Amino acid sequence: MNPLPHSWFEGDALTLAPKLLGKIVKKGSCAGIIVETEAYGTDAASHAYKVTKRSAPMRDTYGHWYVYFTYGMHWCANVTTDKGGVGAVLIRAVEPVEGIALMKKRRHTEKLLNLCSGPAKFCQAFGITGKDNRKLLASDFAIFDAPEIPRSKIATSVRVGVRNGADLPWRFYIKGNPFVSR
DNA sequence: TACTGGATTCACT
DNA sequence: GTGAATCCAGTAA
Numbered sequence: 001m002n003p004l005p006h007s008w009f010e011g012d013a014l015t016l017a018p019k020l021l022g023k024i025v026k027k028g029s030c031a032g033i034i035v036e037t038e039a040y041g042t043d044a045a046s047h048a049y050k051v052t053k054r055s056a057p058m059r060d061t062y063g064h065w066y067v068y069f070t071y072g073m074h075w076c077a078n079v080t081t082d083k084g085g086v087g088a089v090l091i092r093a094v095e096p097v098e099g100i101a102l103m104k105k106r107r108h109t110e111k112l113l114n115l116c117s118g119p120a121k122f123c124q125a126f127g128i129t130g131k132d133n134r135k136l137l138a139s140d141f142a143i144f145d146a147p148e149i150p151r152s153k154i155a156t157s158v159r160v161g162v163r164n165g166a167d168l169p170w171r172f173y174i175k176g177n178p179f180v181s182r
Numbered sequence: 183t184a185c186t187g188g189a190t191t192c193a194c195t
Numbered sequence: 196g197t198g199a200a201t202c203c204a205g206t207a208a
Contacts, residue, residue, distance in 0.1 A: 054205080068203090073201050076189060
């Protein structure tokens with residue numbers, strides 16, 4: 001199994017978000033199948049809507065990790081995309097494959113369904129923090145290739161709600177997968 | 183320097 | 196279904 005090459009992330013977030021489904025995210029001894037993603041660009045719900053120091057990786061890089069802290073207690077991990085543009089894909093949910101014992105320890109739970117079924121849960125289970133922000137995707141923390149999920153098995157939705165005068169962005173998930181967030 | 187609010191989660195009702 | 200926990204970046208003064 002090979003890591004996705006840097007050039008794989010040149011496209012825009014909306015195109016890459018569904019393609020990331022089914023791929024393997026690996027950090028240290030933990031690995032899982034990506035089952036839910038969310039695409040962010042210059043829409044009003046995105047950090048990139050306004051040019052700030054925090055969101056700089058979204059416009060300066062592609063194929064890097066963009067990790068930010070929210071709600072006083074949670075980390076969320078994105079992969080930056082879009083060479084020459086602005087974009088990132090938030091990894092919202094993952095199906096645990098390897099390092100499950102470690103994930104359970106980090107998450108303080110025995111429930112498999114509760115390990116990575118949300119963006120902050122995924123970060124906690126994989127031990128992702130601000131230290132990983134701006135890191136280049138590399139073998140110790142990267143996304144590995146896997147067969148593409150057929151479009152017929154992918155569901156999309158625009159999250160209900162409006163912020164800054166615009167609809168929230170596209171969410172993609174594998175139909176019927178129990179590990180997607182609610 | 184001080185204040186505001188958030189790409190969430192979990193416990194509790 | 197509702198509200199609390201919690202801290203950092205962004206913004207205003």
